[in-house]
Amino acid sequence: MGNLISISDNTTLIGADPPATVRAPEIEAGVGCDFDSYLLVPDNSLDDRITTAKARLRNDVVILGHHYQRDEVVKFADFRGDSLKLSYQAAEAQGSYIVFCGVHFMAESADILRRPHQMVILPDLNAGCSMADMADIGQVEACWDELSSLVDPAKIIPVTYMNSTAAIKAFTGEQGGSICTSSNAAAVMKWAFERGEKVLFLPDEHLGRNTGYRMGISLERMIVWDPYQEFGGNTPEAIRDARIILWKGYCSVHQRFTLRQVERIRREHPGIRVIVHPECRFEVAQAADEIGSTEGIIKAITASPAGTEWAVGTEIHLVNRLGKEFRDRNVISLDPSVCVCTTMFRITPQHLLWALENLGEGHVVNRISVDERTRHYARVALDRMLSLR
Ligand code: 13P
Numbered sequence: 001m002g003n004l005i006s007i008s009d010n011t012t013l014i015g016a017d018p019p020a021t022v023r024a025p026e027i028e029a030g031v032g033c034d035f036d037s038y039l040l041v042p043d044n045s046l047d048d049r050i051t052t053a054k055a056r057l058r059n060d061v062v063i064l065g066h067h068y069q070r071d072e073v074v075k076f077a078d079f080r081g082d083s084l085k086l087s088y089q090a091a092e093a094q095g096s097y098i099v100f101c102g103v104h105f106m107a108e109s110a111d112i113l114r115r116p117h118q119m120v121i122l123p124d125l126n127a128g129c130s131m132a133d134m135a136d137i138g139q140v141e142a143c144w145d146e147l148s149s150l151v152d153p154a155k156i157i158p159v160t161y162m163n164s165t166a167a168i169k170a171f172t173g174e175q176g177g178s179i180c181t182s183s184n185a186a187a188v189m190k191w192a193f194e195r196g197e198k199v200l201f202l203p204d205e206h207l208g209r210n211t212g213y214r215m216g217i218s219l220e221r222m223i224v225w226d227p228y229q230e231f232g233g234n235t236p237e238a239i240r241d242a243r244i245i246l247w248k249g250y251c252s253v254h255q256r257f258t259l260r261q262v263e264r265i266r267r268e269h270p271g272i273r274v275i276v277h278p279e280c281r282f283e284v285a286q287a288a289d290e291i292g293s294t295e296g297i298i299k300a301i302t303a304s305p306a307g308t309e310w311a312v313g314t315e316i317h318l319v320n321r322l323g324k325e326f327r328d329r330n331v332i333s334l335d336p337s338v339c340v341c342t343t344m345f346r347i348t349p350q351h352l353l354w355a356l357e358n359l360g361e362g363h364v365v366n367r368i369s370v371d372e373r374t375r376h377y378a379r380v381a382l383d384r385m386l387s388l389r
């Protein structure tokens, strides 16, 4: 094990054995590597330089790209996917460096799942997730204590959405719970109800409600926990009666889709099929023809016959890409104004190039590293999900 250098509150850099084909890495958080000069790289040379830098690293690097990444970045991904597929890829990746073109919680999850000799790099550390930021470990622990004062905690199983911090994933593992993604939330919820009477679902209220309702749990038995209120803003009776306690968190991108938009698009495009991500509000999910994770949306559109019209309720980069890929189907966004995930958008080709060229020179920039204790229990929670494959 190499030396340990702290660079910020939540990012720690740990030295590791270098791979065979590049120089031993000097681990830096961009210090002396001057990202700013990459802003001046002419656009028309970016593709060639990224290709060259990647080729130079040969099999030492694997690039993972989430479906919401811009085209100019995702085209360099060795593997594309939704959060579930990318976590399998991270667990099985062969390269010494996993460059994650996605957001912070995804890179953290990859770091929890990686093998000991690997390192995970997030090309821009500012690529976070506003939903993941809506649940803080202190608030979650306070919620657990309050719930435990009313209900036997052994009867409550935490189910935590992948879009959460490593600390909350670790809390989940320690308390006997599991992680889920939007592709497997129902399977994980079923697993949880086989082990307990109540589920504490974090941090996306909408995914929790949409999943619970589809499993036959009535809306009355799903309560919302507001971390800024005593007992989450609920009465003790409501807490005792609840089957699912939904953390009051949401995705600012998906919450923009409305029932009125669904009604309007159906009026304007008779026969159109509406498919939305399960992070959308309950009434939007109810009005849609289908609900799917990013991977689920791609599968549904791919399987549909030519001529099908689709209105898609998810991030615009994926919708536009599907529109370009399937020109014999009409794929449009459910929201006429652009719904962009501004944090996913932070990863630019310049950031990717900066990360790759630094690796080629033996510098590891923007490494994401979860401390050992957090990693242990977070891994327990992630493994519970991955075993449900
Ligand atoms: P997926 O699991 O569908 O990729 O969703 C991740 C996400 O952040 C959606 O907002």
Ligand code: SF4
Residues within 6 Å of the ligand: 103, 128, 129, 130, 131, 132, 163, 251, 252, 253, 254, 279, 315, 341, 342, 343, 344
């Ligand atoms: Fe987070 Fe929403 Fe962006 Fe997904 S789309 S990464 S939930 S902010």
